[in-house]
Amino acid sequence: MSFLALQLAKEQIADLELQLLKRKLRVSQSPCDTNAVVGDRQLKAFCSNDYLGLANHPDLIKALAEGSKKYGVGSGASHLISGHSAAHELLEKKLASFQEPFIPNARALFFSSGYLANLTAITGFAKLAPRNGLSLYSAKLNHASLIDGIRLASAQNNASVHLFDHTQLDSLLNVLKEDTKPLKLIVTDGVFSMDGDLAPVKELLKIAEQHDALLLVDDAHGFGVLGEQGHGILEQENIRSDRIIYIGTLGKAAGVSGAFICAQDYFIEWLIQKGRPYIYSTATPPAIAHTLVKSLEIIEGDEGKKRRAQLSRLIKVWQDEMTFAGWTKSPSCTSIQPVILGSNASALMAAKLLDDAGYWIPAIRPPTVPVGSARLRITFSANHSVDDVRELIRTLKDIEQKILEKNST
């Protein structure tokens, strides 16, 4: 790296600090749970994506130890070389059976992260298109990993990219009507990660059918949580279609790590042949796959049901009892409950006052959310109690009062 580059990095970091956009790491000393230890302080955490409270579950801790005894700690190679173990194979079978009621001929492919799964699914789809023969339709508030997959695919295949507002599908329809490209893919978050609202998957699927497109649904925040059995948004919406490419992540509600793509078997086979992030990356430790099989059993079973019921209870208490004087609460029906404050300064001040009161709820700022919509992203876990939520409501009301008073003087 040239010295100029280092100088520029230093200047630009100083600039981020000035705009209140510099992000800071906090070091946690405890397992991911609703009580966290940060430095020498105990904090109530309302910020993880561990919605079912499985990240520190004794049965999963046991399964990881068991898995590493059986398979060691590393896979040693990519899947196609020698890294694909019986644990991966079993996990993929089980994941496919989770989605089979909603995707005919479902096959699943396991990845070390959702980021990689999204890159692989979108660039792999793009590789099927002739040059200039691809249109990608992307919901404006999609996750960064979908956006990056789309950027990479469009750089490689010269695809046309169209953004659409998922609450207003007319614009999507108008562009699709005129679209003569042979391959089309509509890409959406299932649950929007910073707002907690659901994508209109049924309507999008209908549009995909009418215009011979495929629909990619990234259910990172729905898998494990939505649907009677926790199979995700397709279960909840009662959808069955062979046009769906489903992405689920396993480091959120599933409590462990990794992700998967589930689609019709031919598409998955194509990704195994041609999906570069899949082919050129070392397989996740088999012990992780072994642990995930146990996590899927919990999700599907009675314990998963109970945990989802607890989550619904918490969401209802929040929606019924939280009223702000000036701030706005989102109407979200999921564990993601943002409070939108607008300016970076207000969001940072609220996060700081929450921290003083013993809460871990970071401010979320651009570019993660649109400019002017900085927010607190509050998330619930089944390990929270109703009292925890009521206590948080009281604290937040106090903090809002303090900030409103300060801003008016």
Ligand SMILES: *Cc1c(COP(=O)(O)O)cnc(C)c1O
């Ligand atoms: C978290 C997330 C991802 C990335 O998944 P990782 O396993 O954390 O890499 C992808 N999409 C959405 C919508 C997410 O929220």
